[in-house]
Amino acid sequence: MTRDRRPVTIVVPVYDDLPGLERCIEALLETVDFSVDRVVLANDVGPRVDRIEERIIQLVGDHDGFEYTRNDRNLGFVGNCNRAVLELDRTGNDVLLLNSDTVPMPGFLDEMTAVLASDDAIGVVCARSDNATIASFPYARRNPRANLAPRRTRELHGRTKYLLPRHTVSPVAMGFCFLIRREMIDRFGLFDEAFSPGYGEENDFCLRINEHGFTSVLANRALVLHTGSTSFSGDRGPSLRLEHERILLERYPFYGGAIALFLARYRDAVDVFADAFLPDDDVVRVALHVPSDLTNEMVARVRSTLEAAPEDVVVTVIVPKTQVRVARQAFPGSAIAVGGRPRQIFDVAVALGALTTFAQLSALNANAPRWILVDPVSQDLRWAHAVANHRASAIDRILRRFENQSTTWHDGAELVRLIRAAVATDIDPAALRARWHAVSDIAEATGLLVHRATVSIRRLTALTFGARSPRLVARLRSIAGRGL
Structure with a gap:
């Protein structure tokens, strides 16, 4: 397969983190077909430049597939990448920018190049990873407090990668593993020095080529582990992130809306609920949705469920924002969430009583791959009842299609x-996709989900302030998170 595709120049920008670099080079030696592809190691004169240079030479020696270069001075990540790609590489190959703190898994490059070759409109391809923001796998967790070990990502990726589409279109690709079609570089250059020394440059590149009709995609069957070491010490990293996010939003006011739209609509449903396809513990995690009116009868039902749940059935009570205080008083010591947690999924979602708003249905859709409905809308044929409850009845009809x-x-x-019985059933990917898209489409068509194409002056001002005082911003966020 390898010999039938276009060759790739793999550019590895090198700065510090010697242990990570060693793991990366060792993985490249094992996974790259050097009869087709080549690797450029671009040393950007970090604090241990001589030691790193010595170790690189020890690792690659006179290996024909590697080229080593050392800059005269530190150029920063953006400058280092631009020099390696625009000045040093004269092959005409497609280019893979690969962080030095990555560990590529076998077959990653063949899969990424196959995705790139599948459509001339694809300009950039990114692999999946254990640590890559929207390319992370899994993105949402059953237990957000648990650490995501690389082993877990490998196991889960192996279980679900062939259930996913081969690639997913995304607004941007992540720079840790960034395969670029050579035509994009020839037409549009590479990274804008406005993002020097780093952060946000790959997002700008993806959005820039997208204005000319080219897309960025995630290669769902390619896996590259990523440590994600800190490139800038002290306040410099947070300051650069905030300042460069401001530049991105000024150039592309729709950027925030595009990310929200991707997360809400464009991801495959298997991707959304990946962590539930192969649970990493013996715990059943349940989202218990209660109506907006917490009557005495409903409080009694919730208490009965919480009391009956053994230690291996963890229940989170999902309530409307207006009922949080009441719920905390009624269910002391229990996990309470407002409309579900955006970065948490559950094994089962239970609607304890009729859902009367589409917002409740949308929250149920986002929470779990399995639904149990308790006392759904009564199908009373009296016209007075039908007129009074027509909206809840319509929501109920949607629910029953996917319960x-x-x-x-x-x-x-x-x-x-019933919860245990539901968890014992396999998740049907086709049925899950049908449900996910149906509810998401209705939410967008009715205006429940709105993805803004503009950015507010308030947001830009906050980013400017944050870039100047990142520690103060972090402190304020911490205080807000504690509810003080």
Whole structure:
């Protein structure tokens, strides 16, 4: 397969982090076909430049597939990449920018190049990873407090990669593993020095080529592990991130809306709920959705469920924002969330009573791949009842298309039994996709989900202030997170 594709020049920008660089070079020696591809190691004169140079020479020696270069002075990440790609590489190859703190998995490059070759409109391809923001796998977790080990990502990726589409279109690709079609470089150059020494340059590149009709995609079957070491010490890193985000939003006011739209609509449903396809513990995680009106009867039902749940069934009570205080008083010591947690998914979502708003349905859709409906809308044929409850009835009809089970309330122990039975069933990817897209489409068409094409002056001002005082901003966010 390798010999039938276009060759690639892999550019590895080198600065510091010698242990990470050693792992990266060792992985490249094992995974790259050097009869087709080549590697350029571009040393950007970091604090241990001589030691790193010595070790690189020890590792690659006179290997024909590697080229080593050392800058006369430190150019920063943007300058280093631009020099390596625009000045040193004269092959005409497609280019893969690969961070030195990555560990590519076998077959990654063949898969990425196959995706790039599949459509002339694809300009950039990014691999999946354990640490790469929107390219992370999994993105949402069943247990956000647990550390995501590389082993977990490898296992989960192996379980689900062939359930996913081969690639997913995204607004931007992540710079840790960034395969660029050579035509893009010839037409549009590479990174803008406005983002020097680093942060945001790859996003700007993706959005720049997109204005000319070219897309960036995630190669869902290619995996590259990424440590994500800190490139800038002290306040410099946060300051650069905030300042460069401001530049991005000034140039592309729709950028924030594009990321939100991608997360809400363009990801495949298997990707959204990947962490539930192969649970990494024996715990059943449940999102228990309660109606907006917490009546005494509903409080009793929730308490019955919480009391019946053993230690291996962890229940989070999902309530409207207006009911948080009431819920905390009614269910002391229990996990309470408002409309679900955006970075958490559950094994099962339970609607405890009829859903009466589309916002509730949308939250249920985002929470879990399996649904249980308890006491859904009564199908009373009297016209007075039908008129009074027509909206809830319409939502109920949507729910019933995608439910795993509907039931009447008996007690908490019976509900826990149904939850265990639901978790024992395999997730159907096709049915999950149908549900995800149907609810997402309705949410966008009705205006429940709005992705703005502009950025507010307030946001830009906040980013400017944050770039000047990153520690103060971090302190304020910490205080806000504690509710003080």
